[in-house]
Every structure is written in structure tokens, then in C-alpha cells.
């Protein structure tokens with residue numbers, strides 16, 4: 574599911590800075606519903622449309638995916654979702670302590686080679702930031718098709734202060750506080766089981 578590079582994406586993001594946030598604005602945010610690695614934005618926009626009283630923020634480092642998301646936000650006139658085109662490792666330190674309500678990690682890149690494990694969005698450095706930015710009782714919800722990433726991640730969480738709330742290896746999309754992502758849609762068509770875990774701070 575490689576995303577073909579689109580040369581219009583960067584100029585589009587530059588022209589539509591209203592869908593993003595400045596560093597100063599990021600530092601002031603509160604009660605955020607944060608998706609890291611939001612891809613082409615399907616989940617972000619479905620959730621923002623479903624829960625209009627909540628503020629959704631996507632962080633995505635791929636320029637084409639970010640441009641596609643920005644276009645969807647602009648065209649659907651979604652006013653409770655923003656997108657930051659950047660690597661989460663640069664954005665997370667800007668967020669205030671306790672300013673995030675929920676973190677969604679949807680079908681994060683598996684980085685199968687051991688030397689790349691530290692790039693995983695569930696690796697120790699990221700978990701440390703998640704614990705800092707989440708409010709007390711805030712949740713992290715992680716969905717993936719990749720069992721190796723899932724099982725390794727469960728171990729990473731064991732060495733963190735996160736409390737396990739629920740876990741399944743056969744998630745069927747039954748939670749109302751959820752929406753289907755682009756990847757999930759394809760995995761559902763293939764009949765690939767979805768693993769899902771919820772943690773609380």
C-alpha cells in the first residue's frame with residue numbers, strides 16, 4: 574500500500590496553513606484527541622465528524638499523505654480537526670504535560686528489522702512522551718494487523734507505567750468510539766485479523 578508521490582501535496586499544504594498549527598498554538602492545546610501516523614486522514618475525519626464536540630489532531634510525516642488529508646479537511650469543511658505535517662518526534666515535546674485525552678496509533682509502521690525498532694511508535698522513547706502528554710486517566714488505543722509488532726509492543730508497555738484496560742487479537746470494529754482506517758479497510762477485505770489494545774495512564 575505504498576502511497577505514490579504527488580507533487581501537488583507540498584504546495585497544497587503551504588497554501589492551506591489554516592489546517593495546521595503554529596508551534597505557539599501547539600504549546601497551548603488542551604484535551605486533544607491525537608492520532609499519530611494519520612496516513613490519508615480517513616480515521617481523523619470520520620472521528621471528527623462523529624464527535625463534533627472533540628478536537629482531533631493528526632500528525633503525519635509523509636508529505637503526500639499529509640496533502641491528501643489536508644485536501645479532505647478543506648473540502649469536507651471539518652472544523653474540529655487539524656493536521657501537522659511533521660515527524661511526531663518533533664511535535665510531541667511541544668505538547669503541554671497532561672494536554673492529551675486520547676492517543677490513537679492505527680496500523681503503525683512495523684519496522685521489522687531490529688536496528689529499526691527504536692523508530693516504532695510504541696518504542697520506549699515514544700512511550701515516555703505519551704506518558705508525559707496524556708492526562709491522568711487518558712488512554713492510548715493501538716490497532717495493528719502485525720502480530721510481531723503487537724506482541725513486541727505489549728512488552729514495551731509492560732516496562733512503562735501504563736495500565737492495561739483491554740486486549741484482543743480479533744477486533745471487529747465494534748467500539749463506537751472508533752472509526753475504520755484506510756489500512757483497516759483493506760485488512761478487513763483480506764480477512765486479516767486485527768489486534769487491538771487499550772492502555773490507561
Ligand SMILES: C[S@@+](CC[C@H](N)C(=O)[O-])C[C@H]1O[C@@H](n2cnc3c(N)ncnc32)[C@H](O)[C@@H]1O
Nearest residue numbers: 610611612633634635660661679680754755756
Ligand atoms: C502504515 S501507515 C497507516 C496509516 C493510517 N493510520 C491507516 O491506518 O490507514 C503508517 C503511517 O504512519 C506515518 N508515520 C510513521 N512514523 C511516523 C512518525 N514518527 N511521525 C509521524 N507519522 C509517522 C507514516 O508516514 C504512515 O503514513
